[in-house]
Amino acid sequence: MKTLTKIAIAAGAVALATTAMAQPKPENFVKQRQSALALIGWYFGPLGAVAKGEKPFNKDDAVRATSYLVPLSKMPWEGFVAGTENVGNTKAKPEIWSKAADFKKAADNMQTEMAKLAQLASAGDEAGFKKQFGAVGGTCKACHDDFRKQ
Amino acid sequence: MKTLTKIAIAAGAVALATTAMAQPKPENFVKQRQSALALIGWYFGPLGAVAKGEKPFNKDDAVRATSYLVPLSKMPWEGFVAGTENVGNTKAKPEIWSKAADFKKAADNMQTEMAKLAQLASAGDEAGFKKQFGAVGGTCKACHDDFRKQ
Numbered sequence: 001m002k003t004l005t006k007i008a009i010a011a012g013a014v015a016l017a018t019t020a021m022a023q024p025k026p027e028n029f030v031k032q033r034q035s036a037l038a039l040i041g042w043y044f045g046p047l048g049a050v051a052k053g054e055k056p057f058n059k060d061d062a063v064r065a066t067s068y069l070v071p072l073s074k075m076p077w078e079g080f081v082a083g084t085e086n087v088g089n090t091k092a093k094p095e096i097w098s099k100a101a102d103f104k105k106a107a108d109n110m111q112t113e114m115a116k117l118a119q120l121a122s123a124g125d126e127a128g129f130k131k132q133f134g135a136v137g138g139t140c141k142a143c144h145d146d147f148r149k150q
Numbered sequence: 151m152k153t154l155t156k157i158a159i160a161a162g163a164v165a166l167a168t169t170a171m172a173q174p175k176p177e178n179f180v181k182q183r184q185s186a187l188a189l190i191g192w193y194f195g196p197l198g199a200v201a202k203g204e205k206p207f208n209k210d211d212a213v214r215a216t217s218y219l220v221p222l223s224k225m226p227w228e229g230f231v232a233g234t235e236n237v238g239n240t241k242a243k244p245e246i247w248s249k250a251a252d253f254k255k256a257a258d259n260m261q262t263e264m265a266k267l268a269q270l271a272s273a274g275d276e277a278g279f280k281k282q283f284g285a286v287g288g289t290c291k292a293c294h295d296d297f298r299k300q
Contacts, residue, residue, distance in 0.1 A: 024192075032192050035185035039225065042174075042182050071221045075189065 026087045033079025034090075040072050044136065051133035057126040066118035073114040077107050091149040106143040113139050176237045183229025184240075190222050194286065201283035207276040216268035223264040227257050241299040249296075256293040263289050 024032070043065045049055040050062070080096055080103075096103045113136045120128040174182070193215045199205040200212070230246055230253075246253045263286045270278040 028192075031188060035188045035192075038181060038185045039189070042178075042185075068221050068225060071218050075218060 026081075026084045029079045029081050029084045030088045030090050031079075033076040036072055036075035036079070040069060040076075040140075043068050043072070044140075047133055048137075051130045053130075057129065059121065059124045062121035062129055063118075066114070066121045069114050070111075070118045073111045077104075093147050093149055096147050103143075103147055106139070106146065110136065110139040110143065176231075176234045179229045179231050179234045180238045180240050181229075183226040186222055186225035186229065190219060190226075190290075193218050193222070194290075197283055198287075201280045203280075207279065209271065209274045212271035212279055213268075216264070216271045219264055220261075220268050223261045227254075243297050243299055246297050253293075253297055256289065256296065260286065260289040260293065 046055075047062070047065060050057050080092065082097060084090065085092060085094060085097065113132065117129065117132045117136050120132050196205075197212070197215060200207050230242065232247060234240065235242060235244060235247065263282065267279065267282045267286050270282050
């Protein structure tokens, strides 16, 4: 048990300083969601060059990126807990909580469109993938417009 | 094309301010790897309470966590590019680059053990899952001991 405790603490200390037992602090929830959104930007952004034809479509690269993006698309939402509205450097608008159903719909839209992007990547459907990039990006933009401070 | 450009910029601006065209800056690589490691801590840490028997094993929860952890386990390494040794608040030791083969082996070990954890979760093997948590945690600790500043 002692070894497991040490390992749990080491794991939790990776970056968020959560332990197996501790309830995460508000700033840890903000860090969780910002980390997930940062990684979505990291893997989604470069696909824009492919969508615009500035970089050739490569099926393996598209499959790899979307295999990360689909799980990442599911992660940020658990970080938007009540009590984190004004924590740290968050750009979260109060509408995330006052219009929770709309926010959930916007989040669901992104996950749905991202899953379609992954399917098109796996199918090697270059034209479909390029078009679907725009559909996913549209869901990013719609949510940012409504729920993220400029 | 204009719409795609806007979407690509919006996507990139999510958090890292990367655009479809721009080469990421050194600090963005640091943020990429720290984001991935933070999320690994977020989803792995709480499993420690299950491994220690302080929280009941729940197959659905274990499957969900490991479905995130397996792709996350593959992400941090691309962020450890040359030229990011002393950027921002990194705790990266110089050995990451001077002993690159050892670092890769440590990273590979974690990915291998994490994949096994996911298989045990899917199989609903509670005893195996609890034991394997320790094996994964051991790979975290080994890498931190050798390659992360205290």
